[in-house]
Amino acid sequence: MNAPLTPRTIRIHPSDNVVVVVNDGGLPAGTALPGGPTLVQAVPQGHKVALTDLPAGTEVRRYDVVIGHTAVDIPAGGWVNEQRLVMPGARSFDNLPAPQPPADLPPLDGFTFLGFRNADGSVGTRNLLAVTTTVQCVAGVLEFAVERIRKDLLPHYPNVDGVVGLTHSYGCGVAIDAPDAIIPIRTVRNLASNPNFGGEVMVLSLGCEKLQPERLFPANAIPIQASSDTRGTGSAGPQGVPPLSGGETQSGAGGSTVVLQEEKHVGFMSMIDSILTQAKTHLERLNARQRTTCPVSELVVGVQCGGSDAFSGVTANPAVGFATDLLVRAGATVMFSENTEVRDAVDQLTRRAATPEVADAIVRELAWYDAYLARGQADRSANTTPGNKKGGLSNIVEKAMGSIVKSGNGPIHGVIAPGEKVTQKGLIFAATPASDFICGTLQLAAGMNLHVFTTGRGTPYGLAECPVIKVATRNDLARRWHDLMDINAGRIASGEATIEELGWELFHRLLAVASGEKTWAERWGLHNDLVLFNPAPVT
Amino acid sequence: MNAPLTPRTIRIHPSDNVVVVVNDGGLPAGTALPGGPTLVQAVPQGHKVALTDLPAGTEVRRYDVVIGHTAVDIPAGGWVNEQRLVMPGARSFDNLPAPQPPADLPPLDGFTFLGFRNADGSVGTRNLLAVTTTVQCVAGVLEFAVERIRKDLLPHYPNVDGVVGLTHSYGCGVAIDAPDAIIPIRTVRNLASNPNFGGEVMVLSLGCEKLQPERLFPANAIPIQASSDTRGTGSAGPQGVPPLSGGETQSGAGGSTVVLQEEKHVGFMSMIDSILTQAKTHLERLNARQRTTCPVSELVVGVQCGGSDAFSGVTANPAVGFATDLLVRAGATVMFSENTEVRDAVDQLTRRAATPEVADAIVRELAWYDAYLARGQADRSANTTPGNKKGGLSNIVEKAMGSIVKSGNGPIHGVIAPGEKVTQKGLIFAATPASDFICGTLQLAAGMNLHVFTTGRGTPYGLAECPVIKVATRNDLARRWHDLMDINAGRIASGEATIEELGWELFHRLLAVASGEKTWAERWGLHNDLVLFNPAPVT
Numbered sequence A, B: 001m002n003a004p005l006t007p008r009t010i011r012i013h014p015s016d017n018v019v020v021v022v023n024d025g026g027l028p029a030g031t032a033l034p035g036g037p038t039l040v041q042a043v044p045q046g047h048k049v050a051l052t053d054l055p056a057g058t059e060v061r062r063y064d065v066v067i068g069h070t071a072v073d074i075p076a077g078g079w080v081n082e083q084r085l086v087m088p089g090a091r092s093f094d095n096l097p098a099p100q101p102p103a104d105l106p107p108l109d110g111f112t113f114l115g116f117r118n119a120d121g122s123v124g125t126r127n128l129l130a131v132t133t134t135v136q137c138v139a140g141v142l143e144f145a146v147e148r149i150r151k152d153l154l155p156h157y158p159n160v161d162g163v164v165g166l167t168h169s170y171g172c173g174v175a176i177d178a179p180d181a182i183i184p185i186r187t188v189r190n191l192a193s194n195p196n197f198g199g200e201v202m203v204l205s206l207g208c209e210k211l212q213p214e215r216l217f218p219a220n221a222i223p224i225q226a227s228s229d230t231r232g233t234g235s236a237g238p239q240g241v242p243p244l245s246g247g248e249t250q251s252g253a254g255g256s257t258v259v260l261q262e263e264k265h266v267g268f269m270s271m272i273d274s275i276l277t278q279a280k281t282h283l284e285r286l287n288a289r290q291r292t293t294c295p296v297s298e299l300v301v302g303v304q305c306g307g308s309d310a311f312s313g314v315t316a317n318p319a320v321g322f323a324t325d326l327l328v329r330a331g332a333t334v335m336f337s338e339n340t341e342v343r344d345a346v347d348q349l350t351r352r353a354a355t356p357e358v359a360d361a362i363v364r365e366l367a368w369y370d371a372y373l374a375r376g377q378a379d380r381s382a383n384t385t386p387g388n389k390k391g392g393l394s395n396i397v398e399k400a401m402g403s404i405v406k407s408g409n410g411p412i413h414g415v416i417a418p419g420e421k422v423t424q425k426g427l428i429f430a431a432t433p434a435s436d437f438i439c440g441t442l443q444l445a446a447g448m449n450l451h452v453f454t455t456g457r458g459t460p461y462g463l464a465e466c467p468v469i470k471v472a473t474r475n476d477l478a479r480r481w482h483d484l485m486d487i488n489a490g491r492i493a494s495g496e497a498t499i500e501e502l503g504w505e506l507f508h509r510l511l512a513v514a515s516g517e518k519t520w521a522e523r524w525g526l527h528n529d530l531v532l533f534n535p536a537p538v539t
């Protein structure tokens, strides 16, 4: 060694028998850990070191949880990695602990943000024109129209933050009457009413698709603004629009649905004109809106992780968990998700459930997902990636324990199924796949107006529909991706900040971004497509 | 009636007991059909009329096939629609006819087109730079880079037709070891070597994804051009590039893979610079290429229909079938697909199979698809859409008979499974879902360099990777969508052209488009995203 190295490690819980190496570049063989063993081999950053001799078959504990049994004898100071660890079986759903929820956290007052109030009571953090699509066929035409709206119309509506085509690969060529089709259908429906779209619902339909507009939006399901209805135009705020009366659909005369196959469309540009004309009506109302002071309780925050490493569970995710608690204390809604990353902590979840009904709903969702994976001959262990393992996460149990800390320490107040809208305040388990864009899409459908995304390996994740605050788990990533990562939680590992300090920093940043401050993804215009969760067959 | 109406109907086969109304707007009650009954009620365009009394339980024949049994008594001149027809069960796979293939059609000589010859022997109809992605996470960054390439680089490479990001929603957050994962993986792999990309394979990877570049492209699976290898730069044509040797992957030094998480990337623009630098290497080689005269046998044509109506099976699809026969006679490869639309004609297919192996492969693919649908509690009848029914197609059996005529009259020479590459000439059953963009994506992966798409209701379908010739089934659609539809097969119904004439017209248009003539979708820049077929779970 050329320079003297100060070895740094993290032990999560006093009863853990492994620690994680913090130093950039890892630690070489022969390094004496402070108050611990000397490394018998080099151990990479983020990876685990045995604190005592662990003969084959020994329980390996991290987060005070058994993350596996040693497959071979590992001496004190030895490297504990995925090849030397046998993963435990999935926790049975039988005999789960009954709810013993922690007390509700003390209220947190005095924080506000500047948001766009909607007629339905929700609040947007952005003021976007969204165009819902019933079917993938219209996506090319919509892309053309969105480009025109962006160039020709938006400059005249300076209070509007942007235009978003809600394109997806659903709507036709799918088994729309299969039982699981309810998931993609309600996802598309609920996406349309995300708070960041100001209550304006504009729909683009082909005409012959399976997912007809009246099936997507049954009467009374969602208010659709009739284009002939000019209430709200030029006024200071959006207007409440009553649901359509029974039987009527928004594709009728005056509805805000553009149908490409309608007789009146002669020539491609007539389709574009129809879309632009309709867009103007919505843009006028959106443009009349202003940000107003709103309590933190109007935030609906989705937390997620992706490209995780062993630091995720000790830096970024605990800081997010601290911010989750702050948000919940301030009355906000916070959703945590990612079924396969909470599956192995199901006993922690049922214990934290606010009521027996919540505990039952948690088990219902995770059992459904187990069955869904089994149908495709997979299980929860399909979650981990090469990057996770390279980053020190040996298996899904270890990954799950590091993932679930994003949910903080409070009771779990509610559960929603994939694609459902959240209607409660507090901490919510929004059951979704862990897949980054599927999870993000489902959280958007649930009503998310602010997104927190932690990453250890690094991903340029972004969504056009909602600001995404990206949190790096490591200094090295934050340094290299300085103009992609919004917050650096690596400072926790290097001792420059505590979890509490970072949690508060994230909380303040969330309020600033909710009030209009741009994230890095927004500054670069980086975003990924929506991805629907469709467990039903295509045809 | 104000104007005298000349009733027009179409009877497909002499033994059919229904005819289809051709007139725009349908025919009113009291209309006397020439040589047939008088309508007892109004019948819409594209819908069926009973030629004789059909008491409840009578077989209804169209295409000389039983498309159902009458559910009620239908008098001669009555409307036969989906509510009055009971669909037959799916044909069992037992006791299917053994192959009795028609003789190979006589060769057709003397036709050529101007294409781009590739080192592997394939021929492109376009000269595109394609960027393959291993994972959805990189899509936002790629979109940013593609925009730069389009604006800043392409003007310097006038022989290059465009740049295409092969983005998709696969690569991570998926059960990549599930048995069915082979389908999306080989699809992404084979897409990269579509003939329209000139043999240049450029890959964008995140770094930590499940679908690692070396898993996507195992050594020896596909030649990857090393960026340090400048053979071919400035020369008149592309150079053959040997496969990587065993164990080596293209993500190593000098490979044509850009990995966003690599240490060298500091700041977002360094990622964009890496992509643009790599792109230039490929663009230089692509730009050196010229179109040369190629035999028709180098065409790999995918035929498909979408937004079908009752005319699809009597105008556009038979014309396509005629062109299919011409192409096969000239030595080309023609793929027909859409499992649920051939399922009810499985006995016709096994009879047409060139060999028993081909017949077995047809049954293997359709049986696998039956099981796939059943797993999601669906069956082939999930295929039909509201638009199909409105357009006169009562059920999937009737739709299938009209769909399968796109395959012409020759023997079936081969079968490929979803995502596989076609390696044979002749008529190929490429087993795919009927879902428009999934079918198109799989045909692209199979090596399609020209696409024919027929539509009755109308869809603005387009692909960025390959020209799509759209054929309208009806005059009315062709009139209204005059700048979206490339060919009007409605003239067959109105008696202005025969199936043969239209088939030849389509054949000539195919050669012109293959040689560089732009389709309407290309002129407007309309295209839809790729959609992968992933029957395995997400995680």
Ligand SMILES: [Ca+2]
Pocket: A304, A305, A306, A307, A308, A338, A341, A403, A434
């Ligand atoms: Ca995660």
Ligand SMILES: [Ca+2]
Pocket: A304, A305, A306, A338, A434, A435, A436, A439
């Ligand atoms: Ca995730």
Ligand SMILES: [Ca+2]
Pocket: A529, B529
């Ligand atoms: Ca897209």
Ligand SMILES: [Ca+2]
Pocket: B304, B305, B306, B308, B338, B341, B403, B434
């Ligand atoms: Ca079709």
Ligand SMILES: [Ca+2]
Pocket: B304, B305, B306, B338, B434, B435, B436, B439
């Ligand atoms: Ca189709």
